Amino acid sequence: MSLTSFFSDACHEMATSVLPGFLATIGAPPYTLGIIEGVSDAISSFTKLIGGWISDKFGHRKLLATLGYLTTGLSKALFAIASTWHLVFVGRIVAWFGRGFRGPIRDAMLADSTEAKDRGKAFGFHRAGDTVGEIVGPIIGVWLLSYWQTASFDDQSIPFRNIFLITLIPGILSVISFAVLVKEKRKDINHHLKFWLTLKGLPSSFKKYLLGIGLFGMGDFAPTFLILAATTLLTPEYGIIKAAQIAGIMYIVRNVAYALASFPIGALSDKIKRVNILIAGYFIAVITVLGFAFAFIFNCTSITLLLVLFTLAGIFIAAEDTLESAITADHIESEKRGIAMGVLGTVNGIGDFIASILIGFLWTGFSPVYGFVVAAILMLIGTITLIISEIKSR
16 A cells, blocks of 8 residues: 555655646636645545445445546646646546545555554554655656756746656556555445444544544645745745745655654554644644744745745644544444545545635735734644543543
8 A cells, every 4th residue: 555655646746746836837826726726625525425435335445446546646647738727627626536535445444454553653654655655756846847947948837747747657556556466355235334324423532533623624725835835935036947946845855754754653653642642743733834924924035944844844744644544543443434534534625625725815815924824823723622622531
């Protein structure tokens, strides 16, 4: 699974690292990034819920996950023929439909294949594996952008379009590796598993946990806004192509921190209560987002400061991605883990939708400062809610 995620994330992140720069070359305003990311996340969230339930119901998870990887792997090619942001929007929706559908299915398969005492390490190792793809993808994207910058193209968008086509290679490899290498523990069809009854029957402790996750998620915008922030801050000094390259490198730094932190965080959570580590990660997120707000307030173009902020962004997302799923698996028995992972994904997706739309419009209508400050406040509210829920459960 880690190898599959490596290829899939290399495909996705190669495109993501250069997407804000591409949108700038075709004249798309900042709010379009919010629409693209927000709506895509919303669609992904609901497909997670359906995909998780279907996998619990029918017991054959591998085929469904493989189809999800296939959809995600092929979708980025649509970006290459986009003349306006609308086709990018369509391509992102297709990608996120596939990603949303297979995400909870893969996580349920991972949880079923490990013992509870090793669950944190298993999820941490998997997140570390897919984050290596998140490092390699942007490195290739930035290198190709730099390589083609020296060529004489009348249309500045051509280097970006070429990169989107190249994402097909890791995308297809992700499908092949999952189909060939991953073995499934098949289960019998569960004729008694009803969608709404299963949702209502999820533990109350899990529902309270999701409340904090959802509120935090309303401020947890898409990471492409970090790339856009760095590009915007650095463009006056370096020009848009150079600024996009530097922003892409910053994103690589974020992903390196993500990869390095995931397994230690997961391993630590097998010894210390997972939710306490997650809360610490959430506080780091609040500090990081406020840091970007101050960078815009003081018009800071310090490479060092941006590197620190992107590093912190990698650490908090490592805690978030590793522990939210592991804690969910701790709450739910195996027969309902698919739908529980889907519910988690839906809550996160709705939060991401609100966050990305909100910051996009605040950025365009007012300034990036408003977007980042509001996001930090929402993240803080979610963190405090999770703390209160944890105190009451003791």
